[in-house]
Every structure is written in structure tokens, then in C-alpha cells.
Amino acid sequence: MKHLLSRRYVLTGAVSALATASFADAPLVSLRPTARPGAPAETPIPPIRPQARLSARELIARAGLGGTVGFVVADTQTGEILEEVDGDIAVPPASVTKAVTALYALEALGPDYRFETRVLADGPIVNGVLQGNLILAGGGDPHLVTDQLATLVDQLKNAGLKEVTGEFRIWGDAIARVDEIDDTQLDYLGYNPTVAGLNLNFNRVHFEWKRAGENYTVALDARSETHRPPVTTARMRIVDRTTPVYTYADSNGVDNWTVARRALGSGGSRWLPVRYPALYAGEVFQTFARTAGIVLPKPVLMTQIPQGDVITAFKSDPLREILRDMLRFSTNLTAEVTGLAATAARADQKRGLRTSAFGMTRWAADRAEIDPQFVDHSGLGDQSRIAAGDMVRLLNARDVARQLKPILKPIAMLDDDRERIRDFPATINAKTGTLNFVSSLAGYITTQGGRELAFAFFAADMDAREKGKLSADEQPPGAGSYNGKAKRLQQVLLQRWGRAADL
Structure with missing residues (x-):
């Protein structure tokens, strides 16, 4: 299925792009394993020599x-x-x-449980114009990726939507928000993101840098298999220092990062955690809408449970398959989302x-x-x-x-x-x-x-x-x-x- 490939691209894409071992994600998460080029053939079972059993x-x-x-x-x-x-x-x-x-x-x-991401309208649509608010409502899906938001926008376009007179609202409160899974970890580790009811790309943003003469070009994007939209909800500044390699500051809905110039080498990339996943998803959705000719205002967060008519929706794979992937790739976000959702269902x-x-x-x-x-x-x-x-x-x-x-x-x-x-x-x-x-x-x-x-x-x-x-x-x-x-x-x-x- 298309969305499965996209999700696994996000899981594995960062591995080959890392510049040096110093930027490799720490050993708390196992990303998708790949065969080593030129690996020797498998070996038969070696003979067991008679020996005393230890x-x-x-x-x-x-x-x-x-x-x-x-x-x-x-x-x-x-x-x-x-x-x-x-x-x-x-x-x-x-x-x-x-x-x-x-x-x-x-x-x-x-x-067979499925997480559902919905797009709702709380007013009538007349001649392609929504006379009210458009709502992107997360259902907690831990596997939602950028390509799937692009599909939702395509479905909006096919439904005839062209403009919204009200707000573009984002709802990410389907489960309890967790700022960091473990607050004793280093700030920049991509396997320790914020957990929320609207998640995207495992709540990671892709940071890439390239040397350009004496300086560097940097890019932050929400890439998945097909699309790589740039984002402004995360920003990076290169500074002249030796340590620490990264610093983080929360700036009212924007993740502000700095990186030490001396650590960059000639170029490379890594995934950084996202601390405002709902706004991150909203910005990506808005970018796709603009490309599709749909005029949306800047996304704003909402806390009340959304009401309105569902225009389009995306359902995740069944829970069994999500958990199979979690146990294979050891994705922390998936574990926290499914655990929180299970507790919410029980309580x-x-x-x-x-x-x-x-x-x-x-x-x-x-x-x-x-x-x-x-x-x-x-x-x-x-x-x-x-x-x-x-x-x-x-x-x-x-x-x-x-x-x-x-x-x-x-x-x-x-x-x-x-x-x-x-x-x-x-x-x-x-x-x-x-x-x-x-x-x-x-x-x-x-x-x-x-x-x-x-x-x-x-x-x-x-x-x-x-x-x-x-x-x-x-x-x-x-x-x-x-x-x-x-x-x-x-x-x-x-x-x-x-x-x-x-x-």
C-alpha cells in the first residue's frame, strides 16, 4: 500500500543521509535494518564439538x-x-x-482498531467557498506521514473546496499531550519527540546542511516518500562554538535550534524532534492546499472537541499491523500513542x-x-x-x-x-x-x-x-x-x- 511505503521511508530515510557517526541516532531505537552491500553468504550450522556443558x-x-x-x-x-x-x-x-x-x-x-484523521467543515460550502471554519482533526494516528496529508488535500480539491472564510483550525487533543517521553534525554534526539493527538512523520523534522564555500546552506522539511515541503515551525541557526552541538529554545509555537559550526563537516542530515506536532502538521497541510489552489489562513490550535461535517478522512492500518511495525522498528512514538489510547479507552x-x-x-x-x-x-x-x-x-x-x-x-x-x-x-x-x-x-x-x-x-x-x-x-x-x-x-x-x- 502507498501509505505503508511512505511511512517506512520516513523510518529509514535518515540512516543513509547521516554525515558522521557523531550525528547518528543513539542506540535507543532500531531503525529499519538494511543488508550490507557485498555481505558474505549465510553460513551453515557449525559442528558442535564434544565438550562439557557450561x-x-x-x-x-x-x-x-x-x-x-x-x-x-x-x-x-x-x-x-x-x-x-x-x-x-x-x-x-x-x-x-x-x-x-x-x-x-x-x-x-x-x-482491528484504526486511528482516523478527519477534515471537517463547521459551516456550509457554497460555490466552493466554506462559510465557516475548516478543521484538521487528529485521531492520534502514530503513522501519519506527509504524503497522506497531500492525499487529504487532493480529496478536498476534488470535493470542490476553493476558499475558507473562517479559520483553519487544528485539533491535536485526541490523547493527552506529552512534551517529551523522557525529559532526562538530550534535547535533539529524534526518538524522544512530543506525543500528541495529531502526529506527523513520527513528530520529527528533517534537518540537512551543505557546505557552500565558507558557509553552509541549511534546510528543514517534512519529507516522506514523495513530498518534501519546507517548514517554518522549526528553525536552525549555525553558531561559532565547539560544544554543545545543539541547543533548543521554545519560541511560542516554533522550535528554535542552533548547531555548532565545527560539528557540521562538509554536509549531512539528521532528524530532529518536533515539539509542536499539530502546528507542524497544519503548516504542511496549508502548503499542500496552497499548491492545490485552496486558500487557507494560518493554522490555529483549538482545544474543544471539533464539531462539523466530515469532508474527507484518512484511516490508519489496523492496530495489529501498527503494532507489528512498532515491534519491528521499535518506534517510541507509536508505543506512547497506542499506550495512551489504550488507557483512555479503559478509563x-x-x-x-x-x-x-x-x-x-x-x-x-x-x-x-x-x-x-x-x-x-x-x-x-x-x-x-x-x-x-x-x-x-x-x-x-x-x-x-x-x-x-x-x-x-x-x-x-x-x-x-x-x-x-x-x-x-x-x-x-x-x-x-x-x-x-x-x-x-x-x-x-x-x-x-x-x-x-x-x-x-x-x-x-x-x-x-x-x-x-x-x-x-x-x-x-x-x-x-x-x-x-x-x-x-x-x-x-x-x-x-x-x-x-x-x-
Whole structure:
């Protein structure tokens, strides 16, 4: 479908455009993976040499990870715990939280739920002139992209609209607004945007710079697959300094950024977060309307629930597909929107993020008789806590695997050279999670012998994480090494569980 391609373009487009590693988004979000050019062919399963079986604690010791490492693997039919190390110690689950959010949303909203973005008129249209206000009303759609706003404008044009005598109003209050998912993160990280009832391009704006002699040209736009309209709701100024690389200032509906000249090199690009997503969407809509010959005034925000006749509307994919993409690409905005929408449906009113996360905490506790603590729906905040044993109990709870396993991402098994193992005899479907000095993985295994298992692996060095925050780096020293070691340990354990006949 056209809109699916556009959404994935927004997810992946920034990766190839980054100028240097210093501008790459930090490891809290996994964008769409791409195959490496000239990658070697997949390798067969290496022979298993006869050797004494190492204990789980010996494997952990060999991994050389500081902090806490805990895991649990259990039979999904009987609930029997087959192997466990420190499964009762609660640590930040990072993006494994999204698996909990997916189940929470599915059970509150239903798999076929669709978010709807509407365009309404609160007065009559006479000879192409709307005698009243035109309203762009968001329904919370976390996947809405620029190309879809262009489609809505085309439909307005086809309906004969040419002019509006009243205001062009924007409604973005379908869910509670969240200024930042985690206010301890750096201002410029694109995976920590504002969350609102009208979202566009995952609430990110594309910033691109090119050297022009001694100076630079800069551009800020709302690009998706087909269109790249410029925006003025975000502005960038280059300044002569070494650090910080970026600064942000809120200027009455405009995101004002500065960037250090010395950090720019010859050119590059990155996505920056949007703090006024409704106005951002309104400006893009107005730009398309002007191109289509429809005269619209400057967009203004409205807070009351919009009333009027629907001229045109766009419905998202079904919730199940939105959640499948979320679990694959680990999009924080999608997690927060679906979690907030689920809580609003359960409570029959909007709730703020912390209250909504507490609602999910209570739901999970009742659902599986566990004791987690969530501060958001994405896992971006490191104050969330859950133990590996509790995560496995949730995965093994009644009717959970039926809903969750089909939308979890397949996890490839890799050899010592990080190449995919061809025809590995077990299948793994799971959700990964990564923060600096935090690595997690949880999901399901179908073993070589056909046994169905649920597992959770959590590793966290919170002392190193707190020290890393002081560096103000997206990836502080040692974080990459820690997470690499954790992922290699995950592979060792998964291959051990997948092949073993004697668990």
C-alpha cells in the first residue's frame, strides 16, 4: 500500500543521509535494518564439538558484563522453569516494554482498531467557498506521514473546496499531550519527540546542511516518500562554538535550534524532534492546499472537541499491523500513542503519560500476578522495572502467546563472525531492547524438538549508565562494548535453548 511505503521511508530515510557517526541516532531505537552491500553468504550450522556443558553462570561470567544479568526460560504449556539466573531481580526493560504495551493495546482497543484523521467543515460550502471554519482533526494516528496529508488535500480539491472564510483550525487533543517521553534525554534526539493527538512523520523534522564555500546552506522539511515541503515551525541557526552541538529554545509555537559550526563537516542530515506536532502538521497541510489552489489562513490550535461535517478522512492500518511495525522498528512514538489510547479507552477519559503507565502497571499485575513498574509505554525511561521471571509469567499467561507471538520480530541466529546461521533448527520471535548499558530480549522459542518456550533476558549496569549520562554523549564511552557483549551472550543462550533436547 502507498501509505505503508511512505511511512517506512520516513523510518529509514535518515540512516543513509547521516554525515558522521557523531550525528547518528543513539542506540535507543532500531531503525529499519538494511543488508550490507557485498555481505558474505549465510553460513551453515557449525559442528558442535564434544565438550562439557557450561553452566549458565559460567556463560555470564565469560561474557564480562558488569551490573546485573538475569534470565528465565520456561515451558509455555506447563510453566515449568527450565533455566534461571537472577530471574527475580527487576531492572529497566528498555524497549521490551513495547511488547507489554502491544498486548495492553490489543486487549483494550482490539486488533482491528484504526486511528482516523478527519477534515471537517463547521459551516456550509457554497460555490466552493466554506462559510465557516475548516478543521484538521487528529485521531492520534502514530503513522501519519506527509504524503497522506497531500492525499487529504487532493480529496478536498476534488470535493470542490476553493476558499475558507473562517479559520483553519487544528485539533491535536485526541490523547493527552506529552512534551517529551523522557525529559532526562538530550534535547535533539529524534526518538524522544512530543506525543500528541495529531502526529506527523513520527513528530520529527528533517534537518540537512551543505557546505557552500565558507558557509553552509541549511534546510528543514517534512519529507516522506514523495513530498518534501519546507517548514517554518522549526528553525536552525549555525553558531561559532565547539560544544554543545545543539541547543533548543521554545519560541511560542516554533522550535528554535542552533548547531555548532565545527560539528557540521562538509554536509549531512539528521532528524530532529518536533515539539509542536499539530502546528507542524497544519503548516504542511496549508502548503499542500496552497499548491492545490485552496486558500487557507494560518493554522490555529483549538482545544474543544471539533464539531462539523466530515469532508474527507484518512484511516490508519489496523492496530495489529501498527503494532507489528512498532515491534519491528521499535518506534517510541507509536508505543506512547497506542499506550495512551489504550488507557483512555479503559478509563473512558484521557490520562497523562505517568498515570497511563501506572494503569498499564496495574493491568499487567492483574493479568499475570506480577509486580512490574512502568513509567512510560516505550521503555525510553530508565525508571521502569520488571524482573525476567515476571516477564516470562506475562508471556505465559492465558491467551498471551496467541496475540503476541505472531507480531513479534523473528530473531536471526548468528555465528561467531556475526553472520546469519542458515537453517538454524529453532525459531525465535522476540522484542529487543537497548539503552546505554542496558540490553534486553524477551519472547518465544520453538526448539529443535518442537517444544514451545518463553524467555526473558535482562542485563543492566546502572552505575555505568549514570556515569555515562554525565558525558552528555549519545553513546558514552563503553556503552557500545557493553551492549555488544550482552547481545553475544543472548545469542549463546538462545542457541543453547533452541538446540537443547535436555532442558
